[in-house]
Amino acid sequence: xxxxxxxxxxxxxxxxxxxxxxxxxxxxxxxxxxxxxxxxxxxxxxxxxxxxxxxxxxxxxxxxxxxxxxxxxxxxxxxxxxxxxxxxxxxxxxxxxxxxxxxxxxxxxxxxxxxxxxxxxxxxxxxxxxxxxxxxxxxxxxxxxxxxxxxxxxxxxxxxxxxxxxxxxxxxxxxxxxxxxxxxxxxxxxxxxxxxxxxxxxxxxxxxxxxxxxxxxxxxxxxxxxxxxxxxxxxxxxxxxxxxxxxxxxxxxxxxxxxxxxxxxxxxxxxxxxxxxxxxxxxxxxxxxxxxxxxxxxxxxxxxxxxxxxxxxxxxxxxxxxxxxxxxxxxxxxxxxxxxxxxxxxxxxxxxxxxxxxxxxxxxxxxxxxxxxxxxxxxxxxxxxxxxxxxxxxxxxxxxxxxxxxxxxxxxxxxxxxxxxxxxxxxxxxxxxxxxxxxxxxxxxxxxxxxxx
Amino acid sequence: xxxxxxxxxxxxxxxxxxxxxxxxxxxxxxxxxxxxxxxxxxxxxxxxxxxxxxxxxxxxxxxxxxxxxxxxxxxxxxxxxxxxxxxxxxxxxxxxxxxxxxxxxxxxxxxxxxxxxxxxxxxxxxxxxxxxxxxxxxxxxxxxxxxxxxxxxxxxxxxxxxxxxxxxxxxxxxxxxxxxxxxxxxxxxxxxxxxxxxxxxxxxxxxxxxxxxxxxxxxxxxxxxxxxxxxxxxxxxxxxxxxxxxxxxxxxxxxxxxxxxxxxxxxxxxxxxxxxxxxxxxxxxxxxxxxxxxxxxxxxxxxxxxxxxxxxxxxxxxxxxxxxxxxxxxxxx
Numbered sequence: 001x002x003x004x005x006x007x008x009x010x011x012x013x014x015x016x017x018x019x020x021x022x023x024x025x026x027x028x029x030x031x032x033x034x035x036x037x038x039x040x041x042x043x044x045x046x047x048x049x050x051x052x053x054x055x056x057x058x059x060x061x062x063x064x065x066x067x068x069x070x071x072x073x074x075x076x077x078x079x080x081x082x083x084x085x086x087x088x089x090x091x092x093x094x095x096x097x098x099x100x101x102x103x104x105x106x107x108x109x110x111x112x113x114x115x116x117x118x119x120x121x122x123x124x125x126x127x128x129x130x131x132x133x134x135x136x137x138x139x140x141x142x143x144x145x146x147x148x149x150x151x152x153x154x155x156x157x158x159x160x161x162x163x164x165x166x167x168x169x170x171x172x173x174x175x176x177x178x179x180x181x182x183x184x185x186x187x188x189x190x191x192x193x194x195x196x197x198x199x200x201x202x203x204x205x206x207x208x209x210x211x212x213x214x215x216x217x218x219x220x221x222x223x224x225x226x227x228x229x230x231x232x233x234x235x236x237x238x239x240x241x242x243x244x245x246x247x248x249x250x251x252x253x254x255x256x257x258x259x260x261x262x263x264x265x266x267x268x269x270x271x272x273x274x275x276x277x278x279x280x281x282x283x284x285x286x287x288x289x290x291x292x293x294x295x296x297x298x299x300x301x302x303x304x305x306x307x308x309x310x311x312x313x314x315x316x317x318x319x320x321x322x323x324x325x326x327x328x329x330x331x332x333x334x335x336x337x338x339x340x341x342x343x344x345x346x347x348x349x350x351x352x353x354x355x356x357x358x359x360x361x362x363x364x365x366x367x368x369x370x371x372x373x374x375x376x377x378x379x380x381x382x383x384x385x386x387x388x389x390x391x392x393x394x395x396x397x398x399x400x401x402x403x404x405x406x407x408x409x410x411x412x413x414x415x416x417x418x419x420x421x422x423x424x425x426x427x428x429x430x431x432x433x434x435x436x437x438x439x440x441x442x443x444x445x446x447x448x449x450x451x452x453x
Numbered sequence: 454x455x456x457x458x459x460x461x462x463x464x465x466x467x468x469x470x471x472x473x474x475x476x477x478x479x480x481x482x483x484x485x486x487x488x489x490x491x492x493x494x495x496x497x498x499x500x501x502x503x504x505x506x507x508x509x510x511x512x513x514x515x516x517x518x519x520x521x522x523x524x525x526x527x528x529x530x531x532x533x534x535x536x537x538x539x540x541x542x543x544x545x546x547x548x549x550x551x552x553x554x555x556x557x558x559x560x561x562x563x564x565x566x567x568x569x570x571x572x573x574x575x576x577x578x579x580x581x582x583x584x585x586x587x588x589x590x591x592x593x594x595x596x597x598x599x600x601x602x603x604x605x606x607x608x609x610x611x612x613x614x615x616x617x618x619x620x621x622x623x624x625x626x627x628x629x630x631x632x633x634x635x636x637x638x639x640x641x642x643x644x645x646x647x648x649x650x651x652x653x654x655x656x657x658x659x660x661x662x663x664x665x666x667x668x669x670x671x672x673x674x675x676x677x678x679x680x681x682x683x684x685x686x687x688x689x690x691x692x693x694x695x696x697x698x699x700x701x702x703x704x705x706x707x708x709x710x711x712x713x714x715x716x717x718x719x720x721x722x723x724x725x726x727x728x729x730x731x732x733x734x735x736x737x738x739x740x741x742x743x744x745x746x747x748x749x750x751x752x753x754x755x756x757x758x759x760x761x762x763x764x765x766x767x768x769x770x771x772x773x774x775x776x777x778x779x780x781x782x783x784x785x786x
Contacts, residue, residue, distance in 0.1 A: 261779060336474060343474070344472060347469045347470055369470025370470065370474070376579075377579035377580065379723055380722050380725075380727050381722040382728065388776075391777055391778030393775065416779070426479075428477075429579075430480065434473065435471055
């Protein structure tokens with residue numbers, strides 16, 4: 001049974017977790033604004049986990065928005081032009097997560113034709129699992145919640161693992177972010193339809209959509225959409241979850257919504273569950289119904305360092321500086337640019353990088369970062385033990401890494417950590433516990449590799 | 454257009470700190486100063502009821518602790534950590550366990566010992582095995598046994614009737630020496646049980662006499678979640694179990710020394726276990742040892758040595774009562 005929160009019918013995961021200030025008020029009541037088409041887009045060949053895409057257009061060629069410009073290869077996904085214009089040579093360009101990476105750029109030209117047309121497939125509901133997989137792959141869809149793992153591969157794994165349940169991730173537990181919230185309000189029908197397609201594609205018989213209780217309007221909108229949708233013999237429900245971080249992490253969401261516990265270091269498929277983000281479901285709906293590729297994404301641009309916080313839909317490849325300008329620009333005291341949410345997102349050094357598929361937010365913070373004043377010794381207060389959702393011991397790992405006993409950390413759970421950041425968040429000595437975990441994990445894996453040789 | 458989004462002119466204008474990029478509004482320094490603040494009412498009350506001697510003792514103990522911390526940091530080439538409030542806290546805690554009439558230079562030496570050999574020698578904050586304040590107290594007990602056990606003063610009378618600060622004995626010491634009835638007499642006259650044990654108009658160490666003010670400070674720390682009740686309740690349970698058969702269990706439980714120890718010393722983060730189950734075991738051990746020492750041992754108070762012994766066990770408790778983590782696939786859970 002899902003774990004019920006005492007005093008209500010909301011569900012949540014078992015141990016650990018934190019309740020950071022949600023900071024969502026600046027954008028949670030604002031709809032999604034469309035960014036005007038940019039003059040140039042930069043499309044890195046790597047925006048996903050897997051091999052880089054292979055260019056299939058020549059430099060100088062004029063392309064239309066929606067046209068494929070790179071093939072996906074055996075493990076990746078294809079790439080599409082997100083504006084109509086002239087293709088510039090593939091070159092090294094600044095990348096949000098890698099310093100520099102090979103990327104297309106497309107410059108808008110006045111004589112370019114509009115977006116390709118994507119007519120509806122009249123029998124789209126009748127597509128087989130394999131047909132859907134092809135369309136999802138050809139559309140270049142990756143996990144839009146941030147992980148950017150190719151969706152077709154995840155669905156194929158899930159089908160092979162014979163999952164029985166699809167859990168849709170509408171938790172959006174990261175502070176500041178509201179893009180999924182607004183998507184669930186803007187297009188709940190397409191999200192429900194997309195979820196049904198994903199469930200059928202993966203062979204699941206039930207869909208549960210987990211939405212945190214700070215978004216009752218989204219819960220209601222999805223419930224209404226389910227009632228209006230021909231779901232066939234699929235069981236589809238909305239599961240209200242207590243607002244709590246990291247509920248949107250796969251393991252915690254599965255525990256909250258299904259009551260099943262995913263073992264450490266294992267995927268939800270090991271307990272018969274596939275997890276997908278609601279924004280991904282929307283993209284899958286468009287791909288299967290219209291064969292429309294992934295061209296835009298919605299992200300929340302917010303934080304104290306942004307003058308006019310907004311939920312923005314922008315073409316992939318749009319320079320972030322342009323998106324920031326659309327949101328009124330930065331305040332004078334902006335110091336930190338976080339791609340993604342502030343808990344698990346990463347700081348960007350510069351704004352001349354493009355929007356890529358996995359980027360669900362741009363949070364601009366002011367003031368000093370948690371580590372800028374250094375950190376203190378572990379005072380063994382035990383707060384990290386209470387905060388860890390997996391029952392790991394970040395304190396023990398950190399003191400051993402400091403003492404040079406990095407390989408002595410496996411028993412304290414270093415290999416199980418998925419870096420949600422709860423431990424670092426609560427540490428009164430501001431210790432970089434996540435980074436100590438990363439160091440330990442890396443060293444343990446390397447030593448395992450060495451032993452295996 | 455803002456100046457920072459101007460692009461290539463300032464490509465590295467942003468700070469690249471690692472995540473998570475948010476942090477809870479709590480720091481070690483803030484925690485330590487809250488603890489100091491929580492102890493302040495009991496300390497001020499101690500000065501009020503016992504007079505200037507008590508203030509001199511508190512000041513000397515804190516000065517010794519701060520001096521040793523400063524010197525230790527200098528000698529080991531580390532940045533000074535006086536501002537984190539931890540050495541101040543050690544000095545204050547030590548002072549609150551001392552007899553009001555202890556000579557100030559002895560309190561100063563206690564503070565120096567507590568920090569120098571209780572903390573700095575182990576590597577500073579976070580690395581010490583034993584509660585530094587209690588090590589300081591144990592050092593004073595060994596070095597100045599007479600002053601440490603006879604420096605008691607009869608407190609100022611609530612109604613202002615003149616009572617000379619004569620050498621007196623604490624209620625627990627009277628019970629130890631002369632039995633239950635005599636102990637009862639000390640606390641029932643003139644002010645009565647609650648007046649004596651709860652408000653603190655009775656002989657005792659500087660900070661132990663008012664259970665009400667200690668509880669007030671502890672309550673503030675509980676409300677701020679700096680403390681949890683796990684260790685203190687376990688300590689009280691342990692004392693109750695060990696003193697059940699004596700017939701004076703309530704007096705044991707109401708002794709200010711126990712409150713000071715259970716809420717402010719046994720709960721020291723560094724020297725107590727971090728896991729909840731470990732804390733229960735640790736607290737019970739402290740309580741049981743306290744009761745055993747009081748009933749069967751040579752000291753009227755037992756909490757000091759009980760905590761020091763349990764401190765030595767804390768790492769073992771952390772090892773024996775580790776959090777149950779989500780098991781990897783294929784392992785029995």
